[in-house]
Amino acid sequence: MKFSVFIATSVDGFIAKPDGNVDWLHTAGNLEADMETEDMGFKAYMNAVDCMIMGRKCMEVISEMNLTPEQWFYGDTRIVVLSSTLTEPPENLRGKVEMYAGDIHSLVDKLEKEGYKHAYVDGGKTIQSFINLQLINEIIITKIPVLLGEGIPLFGKTFKDIKLEKASAITFPNDFIQVKYSVNYE
Template identity: 45%
Template sequence: MKVTVFIAASLDGFIARKNGDIDWLPSPSGEDHGYEALMRSVDALVMGRHTFEKMLTFDEWFYGDKRIVVLSSKPVVIPDRISAHVESMTGSPNEIIARLTGRGYRHLYVDGGVTIQRFLSDGLVNRLIITWIPVLIGRGIPLFGPLTRDVHLKHRATRSYPSGLVQSEYEVISPRAAVAEID
């Protein structure tokens, strides 16, 4: 299973304010930043309940008929208008990967702070694509949290956009490969 993280963060490393607001994100500028290509390449998007609930507050559902898996240990209310494409699951990242692999899924897009952190901590993320927004918000929900081990990354690309956004793409290197690169 290939797992990709595609997310925007403030320059000081936050993905949302403490209350979940993302009002600091710029308005869409017509620049795609690779989102459409990513969505065509993934079988499903896995997100946490808080991210899902935030996405429901927007007038537009951004995911079309793409399969969405919402991770939550609590019941999730899924509106009828998207219920054919959205489901709720509970379990560890490894259990989620096993279930979705069993369905034939080969590429997941993982979104949401805690969800990203859990998948990264469990060594399941292959690629990180972070779009840096040129704003400092001072505090909020961090993109990265505590880890049980170092996560080594290999820089793959950096793209800058006329809007001022800068996107960094990294491959996550397995611990064994990271040691080999250092030697």
């Protein structure tokens, strides 16, 4: 099974302000640029994955957005939320996500047995756990053109230096730069 990451960070590498706030995502970059038909690869990426695994905090950020069915980003992609504390999703995400309290290897076995091939892994802590289990195969980072100075970093401590390869980069009219790498745990 393949596991990949599609996430935005500031140029200094943060996915959120220290308090979890991500409002800067919507005010950064050149807001006058023509981005009408440009989704920075998100739909193509969602079409390439068949399930999603996210952390509890990531789910809570989405819950707080209170998306209408029209605004919902993820279509009917199956979403598993890792939490050792919550057994039920927030009211506004019932029927959209399922909670999972077990370990990651068991989840991966379960999804593989059910025929899933490619999971979108989201949330800082969850991504870090998957990297340290040597599971993440591909990383797509959209660099938002801002320095925040402090916040929640995308990457954390790793078990060793991890080699990235097959680098590519795209620059968008709004000054966002999207980089893509394969991960080689050797």
